[in-house]
Ligand SMILES: Cc1cc2nc3c(=O)[nH]c(=O)nc-3n(C[C@H](O)[C@H](O)[C@H](O)COP(=O)(O)OP(=O)(O)OC[C@H]3O[C@@H](n4cnc5c(N)ncnc54)[C@H](O)[C@@H]3O)c2cc1C
Ligand code: SF4
Ligand code: SF4
């Protein structure tokens with residue numbers, strides 16, 4: 001490793017002088033993607049055989065989860081005794097869910113008639129973890145139209161146009177709302193400090209150092225608390241309820257600590273369960289939080305919601321490759337937007353640092369496994385260097401530590417000073433590009449069920465750009481919250497009965513299709529206990 | 543007592559000993575030993591504060607405070623997790639606050655009880671100068687409270703240790719919000735852009751893009767000039 005670092009150091013002055021290499025042409029991009037991006041391996045995917053999106057090709061791990069047995073036999077659940085009766089139920093206490101709750105309240109639903117249910121603590125979610133930034137086209141050089149083109153091109157034109165339109169139009173207003181909530185955006189001389197992200201043609205990345213996710217989410221959560229919106233923690237939803245006429249009617253939760261179930265009746269339901277990183281697609285490590293296990297997809301699919309763009313998965317180009325203790329954790333794209341270049345074992349620059357994420361990731365995989373120019377660690381992981389010392393060289397000493405404090409601290413805790421030495425990185429599973437199909441106000445194909453945030457499909461097409469999912473959870477969390485409130489207020493949307501028949505039917509379809517599996521879903525949490533423990537496990541208290 | 547081998551170390555979880563491989567975080571080491579967390583694990587990346595952990599190293603009398611997801615397990619660690627702090631939080635309406643120098647003290651009067659022992663700073667796994675931000679809050683210096691506490695992940699360890707029962711992180715969150723809303727300059731072009739969008743200045747252009755075919759969009763995308 002040290003020898004390779006010396007080669008990186010040797011080429012640094014020349015690279016600083018020359019600046020980044022040119023970006024790839026569209027044809028070069030297509031080629032590297034087809035040959036090296038994990039999504040292009042047909043044998044790692046399969047078509048769904050049951051449900052409304054039967055025929056859609058998805059990663060095998062996702063198919064296994066969707067085509068699995070119910071976690072709980074519906075016969076065990078007594079729907080006649082309702083534990084919570086609310087107007088708007090919000091599933092997922094992350095970014096989209098909390099935003100939805102606040103706007104449902106602003107739309108006239110009293111706080112006590114809203115309920116957020118969430119898997120772990122309110123705020124154990126991907127939204128707190130974001131580092132890099134959030135996009136909004138507010139500079140005079142920029143416009144919603146330019147933002148629109150960047151999003152569509154980045155998403156390989158698969159995005160639903162009306163959703164992208166909603167997102168780019170709402171973006172500046174979202175930033176103003178954050179200002180009202182007291183989010184501390186980075187500013188210089190009274191102006192936002194806006195940077196590029198992968199695939200942007202204008203600088204429109206707003207940041208709060210490299211704690212952007214936390215700095216935006218925590219004030220939002222604080223506001224929900226000020227408004228007194230009730231939250232049920234450690235209570236993941238294991239199944240949605242319908243009303244017998246196919247309308248969403250609430251959900252069943254499972255208390256992770258006591259094992260009890262609860263019945264929630266709701267006039268409108270917002271699905272905001274986030275992504276699926278903890279499914280470790282193709283065995284990749286992930287940047288995602290502990291509860292990112294695709295539960296929302298599973299429960300919505302059983303209730304009849306259709307899925308979109310689930311064939312594509314986002315691998316972040318730069319996850320930690322060394323030290324192994326923090327393998328797969330995120331090295332923010334902001335490191336590259338501030339000048340750090342990906343460099344191979346010989347000290348050569350091999351890719352434009354800010355290609356769209358899928359292209360950048362594929363180029364790093366090619367460098368390591370085809371051109372054999374990666375650096376191999378003692379645990380057999382390969383990676384390339386991210387030449388982080390360039391940041392201070394470009395912007396002045398102290399820049400990295402001041403503006404990328406989380407990054408500095410993460411490596412420093414393991415004895416690595418990234419202002420002096422480059423960091424070893426490799427792609428890591430990051431984002432669920434597709435999901436439950438929505439319309440511009442968050443409506444899904446199930447009446448009364450709304451969705452926003454990472455669980456949603458359609459906004460980002462086949463590849464989400466950095467900074468557009470923080471934006472996405474705000475835009476569609478808000479729209480879904482408002483639409484759910486309106487739905488709940490409308491007299492014609494009364495809930496007459498509560499039913500789990502759709503789940504019973506789904507189990508039957510599984511049997512009819514001859515699918516043999518011992519998986520039950522939703523997954524709720526991954527299991528990281530060691531093989532030796534699991535082999536001897538008798539269960540707790542038997 | 544040297545308990546480690548080349549590949550393994552011995553850790554003590556709430557007093558019980560377990561052999562685990564080297565090179566794992568405390569969180570992964572406990573999982574390896576058979577724990578399946580519901581409490582005490584959130585983001586697994588150092589951003590949420592769910593995994594507050596206290597340990598003592600064999601042969602040392604001091605308690606140390608770390609994040610289980612960010613710290614490598616070492617031989618001879620006596621570990622316990624503190625995944626929840628029952629700290630009260632004060633509700634307020636940000637838009638109606640008077641953001642003067644007394645506002646933090648009014649909402650969190652217990653900060654006046656600070657005895658400047660610096661225990662909170664020593665407990666902070668984020669290396670924040672916690673006592674300094676409490677002192678800044680006492681002086682009514684909202685800007686400094688906000689900037690010193692910026693990296694706070696609300697893990698609660700400071701409040702668990704404080705002899706004066708101060709609830710540092712809730713107060714600091716309030717300070718950051720006050721700063722963000724009232725003291726951070728508003729960027730003029732944001733307001734201008736919002737007004738333009740409301741007037742429909744970009745409507746036609748975006749509508750036209752929405753209606754375009756893929757190949758038309760591809761052409762525009764390819765011709766982009768990157769700033
Ligand atoms: C490390 C990291 C860095 C990132 N950086 C950026 C960035 O710089 N810019 C950007 O735009 N985006 C970034 N992203 C992506 C972005 O943070 C997320 O896509 C976005 O915040 C998702 O918001 P959400 O509300 O949909 O999901 P989350 O915030 O993840 O919230 C989902 C919530 O639902 C809960 N939940 C899950 N299942 C259930 C269930 N069965 N029942 C009840 N609750 C459930 C979860 O526990 C969680 O609390 C990053 C993501 C990660 C992981
Ligand atoms: S200031 Fe307190 S709550 Fe915040 S990170 Fe430090 S110890 Fe944790
Ligand atoms: S621990 Fe409490 S009393 Fe001691 S310095 Fe910190 S805030 Fe003050």
Ligand code: FES
Nearest residue numbers: 584585586591611
């Ligand atoms: S689990 Fe979030 S900080 Fe450790």
